[in-house]
């Protein structure tokens with residue numbers, strides 16, 4: 001399968017970037033976020049940073065949440081007359097997500113779930129989940145549920161940054177959900193695609209359950225020049241770094257369709273939209289299977305409730 005190894009996934013990314021048309025949709029000057037409080041996870045990342053900056057430029061007050069401090073990004077936004085706050089969070093630890101939710105000081109009208117990782121090896125999170133599933137999927141599901149429970153997210157939009165690699169997953173392992181098994185270096189891309197399949201299925205189910213108050217859209221940004229491969233072995237960087245530079249999208253460009261999903265008035269009344277860069281697509285059969293997604297949604301929150309209990 002084309003997304004099952006880092007090598008073939010990179011080739012697919014390069015092909016998509018070079019061969020597929022990418023026609024931007026226009027946001028109107030009226031597509032503003034004045035008065036909207038927004039939260040962006042992964043705001044210090046290649047993609048998250050320009051997303052946070054562009055949302056602020058459209059008037060949102062942006063809470064920048066990432067593992068490291070976003071102070072420099074916040075300062076830059078403020079220097080351009082925008083509003084932003086820095087709220088470091090470790091998505092590998094549900095308690096840190098609780099602290100982030102407690103620190104949110106105004107109800108949110110927009111959440112962009114952008115943080116994501118490709119760890120070189122399996123390792124457990126603070127609550128014992130596989131870290132790839134923990135950060136790429138469970139943390140986002142937990143964050144949204146905690147925000148809603150705290151009355152800090154009851155309207156607006158959620159934009160989920162997923163990946164076309166979700167198409168490599170064919171089923172959901174309900175018994176092993178979040179289990180920190182060792183998939184080895186050869187299994188990294190398969191696990192990454194699986195984590196994004198869970199994320200997309202959850203996003204589609206969230207779109208059904210949270211409508212009409214909250215719209216949930218998802219996107220694969222396509223190949224983006226970023227630090228996503230930071231944990232790759234040194235020898236792999238010799239191939240990856242020049243490939244990224246030559247063929248992957250500059251993050252500033254890749255952020256544009258994410259911002260479109262976040263604030264286009266053309267999407268009013270719609271939910272569950274999935275973009276691959278600028279192209280609207282149907283997610284995989286697995287992510288669109290309503291029975292699977294509904295079971296996954298319930299199983300996820302049962303698991304999170306068990307593991308987050310003090």
Ligand SMILES: NC(=O)c1ccc[n+]([C@@H]2O[C@H](COP(=O)([O-])OP(=O)(O)OC[C@H]3O[C@@H](n4cnc5c(N)ncnc54)[C@H](OP(=O)(O)O)[C@@H]3O)[C@@H](O)[C@H]2O)c1
Nearest residue numbers: 042044045046047067068090091115116223224226227228
């Ligand atoms: N790059 C691509 O080609 C590509 C393609 C398809 C999809 N995506 C998706 O795009 C999203 C953004 O990735 P990127 O390419 O911008 O990668 P990146 O440059 O590595 O950025 C990742 C972001 O996630 C944050 N993060 C990682 N682990 C975290 C944790 N435990 N707690 C809190 N924050 C954490 C990072 O924070 P720190 O800066 O503090 O580490 C950083 O802000 C991801 O969901 C990725 O899966 C990327």
